[in-house]
Amino acid sequence: MKPARCMGGSRFRIQPDPPQAGKPLVVTYIGPALVVEYQVDDEPAVRVKPDANGKFTIDPLPTGDELMLTDNLGQPGYLHANIAQAP
Numbered sequence: 526m527k528p529a530r531c532m533g534g535s536r537f538r539i540q541p542d543p544p545q546a547g548k549p550l551v552v553t554y555i556g557p558a559l560v561v562e563y564q565v566d567d568e569p570a571v572r573v574k575p576d577a578n579g580k581f582t583i584d585p586l587p588t589g590d591e592l593m594l595t596d597n598l599g600q601p602g603y604l605h606a607n608i609a610q611a612p
Contacts, residue, residue, distance in 0.1 A: 533600075533603050533604035533605055534599075534600050534602055534603055535555075536554055536601050536602045536604075537552060537553070537554055537594045537602075538553040538555075539594075539604070539606060542606075543606060543607060544586050544592055544606055544608050544609065545586065545609045545611060546585075546586055546587065546588040546608050546609065546610050546611055547585045547586065547611045548585060548586060548611070549582050549583070549584040549585060550582065551580060551582050552580065552582070552583065552594060553575075553578075553579050554575045554579045554580075554581075554594075555579055556598065556601070556602055557596075558597070558598055558602065559574060560572050560574050561575060561581075561594065561595065561596045562594070562595050562596075563583060563593065563594050564592070565587045565591070565592055565593075565608070568587070568589070588608075589608055590607065590608060591606070591607060591608065592606045592607075593606075
């Protein structure tokens with residue numbers, strides 16, 4: 526299995542790691558942005574407002590090869606992860 530974090534900064538944490546297609550993904554964001562975005566492959570980006578604890582859930586995580594998370598504030602706010610496919 527490929528490592529989840531291919532490139533990225535320190536503002537995002539994901540569980541499970543690596544993310545699995547078709548399963549819920551809990552994202553924790555620790556940073557200054559009020560709204561963040563996620564994108565699977567070349568699909569349109571989805572804007573999300575994390576809760577007061579910086580968390581949001583993508584349920585279910587769409588099928589694809591790559592997940593990108595960004596706060597649009599530079600490299601520390603960017604995570605690129607490979608998505609594990611369901612067996």
